[in-house]
Amino acid sequence: MARTHVLGMPRIGARRELKFALESFWRGDTDEAALRRTADVLKLQRWQAQHEAGSFQIAAGDFAFYDPMLSQSALLGALPERFGFDAERLTLTQYFELARGNERQPAMEMTKWFDTNYHYLVPEVGPSTRFDRGSDEFFREIAQAQALGLPVKPVLVGPLTWLHLAKSHVAGFDRLSLLPSLAARFAEILARLHGMGVQWVQLDEPALCLDLEPPWLTAVDAAYARLGGSGPRLLLATYFGSAAEHAARITALPVHGVHLDLVRAPQQLATWRAALGADKVLSAGIVDGRNVWRCDLRRALQTLQPLHDELGDRLWLAPSCSLAHVPVSLAPEAKLDAGVRSWLAFAHEKLSELQALALALNDGEAAASDALATSDAAVASRRASQRAHKPLVQKRLAALSPAMAERRSPFARRIAAQRESLRLPVLPTTTIGSFPQTAAIRQARAAFKRCEIGALDYLHRMRAEIRLAVERQTALGLDVLVHGEPERNDMVEYFAEQLWGYAFTEHGWVQSYGSRCVKPPILYGDVHRPEPITVDTARYAQSLTDKPMKGMLTGPVTMLQWSFVRDDQPRELTAAQIALAIRDEVADLEHAGIRIIQIDEPAFREGLPLKACDWAHYLAWAVRAFKLAAGVVRDDTQIHTHMCYSEFNDILPAIAELDADVITIETSRSAMELLDGFGAFRYPNEIGPGVYDIHSPRVPSVDSIVALLARACDVVPAERLWVNPDCGLKTRGWPETEQALRAMVQATQVMRTRLADPAAL
Numbered sequence: 226m227a228r229t230h231v232l233g234m235p236r237i238g239a240r241r242e243l244k245f246a247l248e249s250f251w252r253g254d255t256d257e258a259a260l261r262r263t264a265d266v267l268k269l270q271r272w273q274a275q276h277e278a279g280s281f282q283i284a285a286g287d288f289a290f291y292d293p294m295l296s297q298s299a300l301l302g303a304l305p306e307r308f309g310f311d312a313e314r315l316t317l318t319q320y321f322e323l324a325r326g327n328e329r330q331p332a333m334e335m336t337k338w339f340d341t342n343y344h345y346l347v348p349e350v351g352p353s354t355r356f357d358r359g360s361d362e363f364f365r366e367i368a369q370a371q372a373l374g375l376p377v378k379p380v381l382v383g384p385l386t387w388l389h390l391a392k393s394h395v396a397g398f399d400r401l402s403l404l405p406s407l408a409a410r411f412a413e414i415l416a417r418l419h420g421m422g423v424q425w426v427q428l429d430e431p432a433l434c435l436d437l438e439p440p441w442l443t444a445v446d447a448a449y450a451r452l453g454g455s456g457p458r459l460l461l462a463t464y465f466g467s468a469a470e471h472a473a474r475i476t477a478l479p480v481h482g483v484h485l486d487l488v489r490a491p492q493q494l495a496t497w498r499a500a501l502g503a504d505k506v507l508s509a510g511i512v513d514g515r516n517v518w519r520c521d522l523r524r525a526l527q528t529l530q531p532l533h534d535e536l537g538d539r540l541w542l543a544p545s546c547s548l549a550h551v552p553v554s555l556a557p558e559a560k561l562d563a564g565v566r567s568w569l570a571f572a573h574e575k576l577s578e579l580q581a582l583a584l585a586l587n588d589g590e591a592a593a594s595d596a597l598a599t600s601d602a603a604v605a606s607r608r609a610s611q612r613a614h615k616p617l618v619q620k621r622l623a624a625l626s627p628a629m630a631e632r633r634s635p636f637a638r639r640i641a642a643q644r645e646s647l648r649l650p651v652l653p654t655t656t657i658g659s660f661p662q663t664a665a666i667r668q669a670r671a672a673f674k675r676c677e678i679g680a681l682d683y684l685h686r687m688r689a690e691i692r693l694a695v696e697r698q699t700a701l702g703l704d705v706l707v708h709g710e711p712e713r714n715d716m717v718e719y720f721a722e723q724l725w726g727y728a729f730t731e732h733g734w735v736q737s738y739g740s741r742c743v744k745p746p747i748l749y750g751d752v753h754r755p756e757p758i759t760v761d762t763a764r765y766a767q768s769l770t771d772k773p774m775k776g777m778l779t780g781p782v783t784m785l786q787w788s789f790v791r792d793d794q795p796r797e798l799t800a801a802q803i804a805l806a807i808r809d810e811v812a813d814l815e816h817a818g819i820r821i822i823q824i825d826e827p828a829f830r831e832g833l834p835l836k837a838c839d840w841a842h843y844l845a846w847a848v849r850a851f852k853l854a855a856g857v858v859r860d861d862t863q864i865h866t867h868m869c870y871s872e873f874n875d876i877l878p879a880i881a882e883l884d885a886d887v888i889t890i891e892t893s894r895s896a897m898e899l900l901d902g903f904g905a906f907r908y909p910n911e912i913g914p915g916v917y918d919i920h921s922p923r924v925p926s927v928d929s930i931v932a933l934l935a936r937a938c939d940v941v942p943a944e945r946l947w948v949n950p951d952c953g954l955k956t957r958g959w960p961e962t963e964q965a966l967r968a969m970v971q972a973t974q975v976m977r978t979r980l981a982d983p984a985a986l
Contacts, residue, residue, distance in 0.1 A: 227533050227540045227586045228278065232427065232462055232484065232514070233287040233380055233547030234271040235572050237736045239554055244830025246435040247290070247740040249323075257317050264290065264955065265369070274911040278576035279583065282378035285370040286363050290317065291324045294331070294390070297382050303409050304361035305333060305349040312359040324739060326921035331856055334392065335738060335833050335920065336872065339431055341515070341530050342739035342787055348391035354403055359650055363414075367421060381460065383428035384411050384448045388431070388600045389441060394898075397881040404444050409452035410439065417457025425622040426457045427484075431546075433475070434466030434486075434835050434963035436748055460484060460508060464546035466835040469493035472500035482506030485848060488513045495526070498535070506539045507532065511582065512575050517551055517733075517789040518749060519570045520578045522593075522600040522850040524595050530886055533586045540586075542579050548572040551789075553735035568607045607793070613750035614739060615725065617955050618651040618802055625801065628755055629808075630852040632884060636910050639886060642732055642861040646820060648775055649978060651656045652948050652973050653704040654932070655913070657889060658823065659716075659953035660694045661708035661962055670714060687712045688765060695769045697963065701918045702970045705773045705821060708766035710955065716779045716825065721746035724806055727788070735826050738920075741956065748788040748799065756808035757813045764817045776814040776822040780866065781850040788830035797846035807854040815862050823865035824854055827952075829880070830873055844879040861885065869915070869952050874902030881908060889913035890935075891951035904940035908960035912941055915951020916972070917965055922957075924964045929974035935979075943980050948973045 237243045246263035246948040249255040268288050273817060275283045288543040289296040298304055299320065302312040307330050310319045324346055326332035334347040338566040363379075370377045384407050388400055403792060418426060433445070452459065456483035467490035470477065475483060485497055487510050501507055511529060512520045532540050570578060581596035590597060607613070632639065665686075673683040694709030713719040728747040737743050759776060781804040807824065816820050829851075834843055854866045866883065869891035873880060880888065892914040894898045900914045916933045917925040937946055948969060954962050 226537045227529070227583045228281040228538065229278070229576075229583050230282050230378065230508070231275060231283050231284050231548055231576065231579075232429070233549050234275065234508075235551070235553045235735070236267065236271075236288055237553075237734060237742055238267050238270070239552075239732060241734050241742050243290075244740040244742050245715055251321070251740075257516065257725055260290075260317070264288065265959070268366065270375075272373065274573055276375055278573075279580045280576070283375045284372055284380050284427065285377045286366050286381065287303065287549075288535065291321060292344075292346045292384060294322055294348065295320070296362065296399045297358075297775055298348045299360035300363045300386070302357040303348060303354055303407075305330075306351070306353065307349075314359075315360050318373060323964050324399065324823055327336070328676075328922040328923065331918055331923060332921045339483070340831055340835060341465075342735075342743070342828065342831060342834060343550065343736055345390070347385065350388075350391045350398075350400055350403060351395045352395050355408045356403075359410075364417065364421070367418065367423065371421065377423060378427055378460070379423055380427045380429065381411075382864060383432075384408055384452075385431040385445050386430050386432040388444075389435075391439075402446055405451075408448045411448070412451055412455045412687055414456055415452060415455035415459075421915070423457050425460055425481075426614055427460045427462055428480075428547040429462045429464075429874070431465050431466040431927075433463050433471055434490075434836075435592065436837050442471070442474065444477070445471075446522070449478040449802070450479060456613055459483070460506065462508070463512075464489070464510060467493040467727070469496040472496050476500045476502055476505060477791055482508055482511060482539075482541070483542075484508035484543060486545040487508045488515070489573060490530070490552065498532070507536055507543040508543050510543050510545035512544045512548040512570075512578050513543075513547050513792075514575070514844050514957065515550050516792060517569050517571060518792055519568055519600060520575070520582075520604045521586070521604050522578065522581060522597050525582055526590070529582060531588060542582055542586075544575055544579070548575060549734060551575070552730065552735060557732045558730050561730055562613070562728055564610065566745065567603050568749070569747070571733070596673060596941045613726075613793070615751035615753060618751035618753050618805075621805055622798065622801055623881065630849050630856050632852075632856055632858070632860070636884065636886065639860045639863075640911070643863045643886060646861045649704055649773075649789045650977065651681055651943055652946055652976055654948045654970055654973050655703060655705035655775070655889075656698075656707055656950055656966070657711070657953045658707050658710055658775070658825070659708070659955035660697075660711070661959050662711070662955045663690075663959070666690055666711045666984070670712075670846060677886055687762075688976060691762070691766050692769060695766060697959075697968075699770060701963065701966050703772075703966070705775060706766075706770055707775050707777060710764060710777060710953075712762065713767070715743060717784055718744060718746050720758060720779050720784065721748070721788065723754070723758045724755075724803075724804070725755060726750040727752070743787065746788050748785070750791065752799065752802040752806055754809050760810070760813045760817050763819050767818060773821050774819065775865065776811075776819040778807055778814075778824050778854075779824065780811060780824045780826035780829070781854055782847045783828040784827050784830055786832050797850075799852040801821060801853065804850040804853040808857050812857045813855060815858050819866060821863045822855075822858065822884070822928065823867060824851065825867045826883075827849060827867060827869045829868055830876060833876060837925075840876070844876065848879055848882050851885075855883075855885070867888065867952075873899060873960070874906075875905040877902060877908065880908070881906070885910060887911040889915065889947065889949050891915045898942050900937055908941070911945045911947060912982070913947030913949045914941075915950060916969060917950055919950045919952045919957060919965075920952055922961060924961050925968055927968045927972045927975070930969055931975050934972060934976045936982070938976070943976075
């Protein structure tokens, strides 16, 4: 008998309840008890949804007030020593200080969770790291679920993945030296769960889908040898790729089941069927946990039926990964186009799909006839839809030539023309693009969407905000200005709303990090730009100042990665369609007199496949898409790009191949560590390393920024450096924004003085 379960559920709530509760607590408007009450309601909703959909075990322990990796570091007793916190007595306020920083310490480093847009907090380890008794928050959550009488399957990030994602800033330190004590702490946790009556524990090991060096593979054996006799049965969960090359090793471990991502890597199934043996459970990740398209149930059954015949009750059905990467439910989406809506499934709908698949396997397809008929109709409707296929777009794609993706001259010639045109000082200062999205801005946007104010009134309000942003930047002494993006709800959704081929939800939120949520647009068809998007706004902003005003665009790869993308054609074709739309916007901005155009690509690294053997293909089409968008401009028009919260050092040749005149990157949380790679690679173009962390309310001192700039000047020649924050400022308030930018400008002036007097260096 096939059974269903999930690897995890969305944490934020269908209406972003967690976000609003967190931000209220951080402002001091509500107390910890109120925040915990909201969290308890959300946890109960997650558990009930699983139970009502027939899950035979309820995933629990994956809730977190900010980030599951941070919560697990607290559970393990392995917090950054620099904060001086006792993990066993960690308060919620201290927990948030780890994530957001405090007056004494910057926040923990944050980066992307594998190839997703979720950001996790990177564990900090070193020679003195000890895995002692940690926070009991995890055990309290398990007990809460058990108190409801539900069969609970606790979820943890496995020891290999946790340690592999951790970082040490101690030169020469081998993280694997911590494995014995880490495994011992995991064994203690498992033993305690066993004492609580837990029968199964899920250990997430997506690191097994990476290219692991031999010592790390040996570590898998050593770690799980220590865990095998700890009590509960263990489900080792892999996802985001194939772990087929490790099938023999994993099935020899003392684990009782393995989860496979059969959406991302269906080709691995044959290897695992041969290796699984006669006693282990196979959890088949058959429903896409990363995207919002309905599962083709009949096609899924073709894969599952042979497995069910062979495995019987050792077959578990599951999403490919945690459902935290998709919105909660389609139920509140009353305004979504009915045709597109019929093609979609969010977390709750995916639970129903699993239930239907199990019913068809256990009782025959006739028992699930209604669900199968609905699935068949959705598949047929989507395949035949004329809305998804535009001959105009296809014709333009067919006419692409290699020359369209190249600038007219090499960088050395372009930068000379740009310096002559822009006349900027050494270490030019700028920001990444957005300024604080105040309550007044959000209220005006909401009123406009509700048709409570007219288009002209809304335009005047947004232009007033732009004028304010320009005035404040001018007063601060910034060299290159931005309009502040008050009219933009989100850097992807704003552009998608004005392109053909996209649909939009009202409540399709997913967590990006902490309280930051995004509402990815749904890219269902061929993409085309019917008219200019940002040109009038950029022209108006430039009219307010004699200083250069950046035109701000989102790049094609990020538009792709941060959308729920159609899965009926190769991603590279969709990226090329988006690139052509952005190319048209770039050309119109240049024609309007905008001399600096920024094409943001924060998701460029995120799209990189997990296995190096697949990198070349992805990088080729991703680079081509960016260059296709940028390649239309003259030599004296400067192209910027921005990337953040990813590890870039292993793809620096591809980043250089983008041939952006200036790249700005996030480096503050890693103390300029990322910049070292650019320096060692001898990155040929100009670069702006972020000098302070905008995700922390901590205002940097002048001295701290001077120190970072001095380090940057040691790595990259000063004439090729820019000075900027590490990301956009939309989540910050104006007082802290102005304080931080004032410190940045003052620190830049100090460095300029030093550079003018070599003796002072």
